[in-house]
Amino acid sequence: MQHVVIFSGAGISAESGLKTFRDSDGLWENYKITEVATPEAWDKDPKLVLEFYNMRRKQVLDAKPNTAHLAILELEKKFKVQVVTQNIDDLHERAGSRNVLHLHGEILKARSTKTHLTYLINGHEIKPGELCENGHQLRPDVVWFGEHVPNMDKAEKLCEKADILIVIGTSLNVYPAANLVDCVNNNCKIYLIDPSEVPLWKRKNVTHIKQKASEGLPALIKELLEKF
């Protein structure tokens, strides 16, 4: 069975109503990264950081998987499919994808600031003063700018095995995640699905499908199922 890795970013969830980061009116146009998404921001104003992620958790729970998330299931009929996502939402899982690796954490989980144990909290809001069972403050289980990306090694190994890489809805601005596109072998076919131009589009071996996720991904998947 051929291996397909789907490397997704905020763009795949845009049509579910979740804002991307760097498009116009994206999240980083309305919030400063340095105030809500770094360890320094947490040290300075944990209440503000918790409020930002409590709001995002609520938005995720109000959203539903869209056609693009759902289309991936079709691929599993003929391919070994692995999703590697930068998204902290659970829309791939709710669509039914079985193999999902989160690079930047999961908003529906809390993590102890000391033991690093994680807890599934679903819609629960984390408050300042809310502690893990060992008495340490809880934080969202997300990776902030400047923090280590614990699943990067696993993701690199998955990409090394890929026969097909589908990069979808990511501006490839954030490292080390963006390095994943360089981990595939020379024979790996790369598809890029994004209505905008992203750095990858000019590279050899890359087919740029300049469409929204809900159009481009189902069409590509249909083509792959017919071809293999």
Ligand code: OAD
């Ligand atoms: P960005 O906001 O940087 O990029 C979103 C991409 O999605 C852009 O290239 C858009 O053109 C594209 N896009 C928009 N609508 C789309 C649609 N309907 N279908 C397909 N593509 C669409 O988001 P990411 O690249 O995911 O990290 O951002 C990477 C990381 O930066 C995030 O994981 C987050 C953020 O800061 C952390 O918080 C650590």
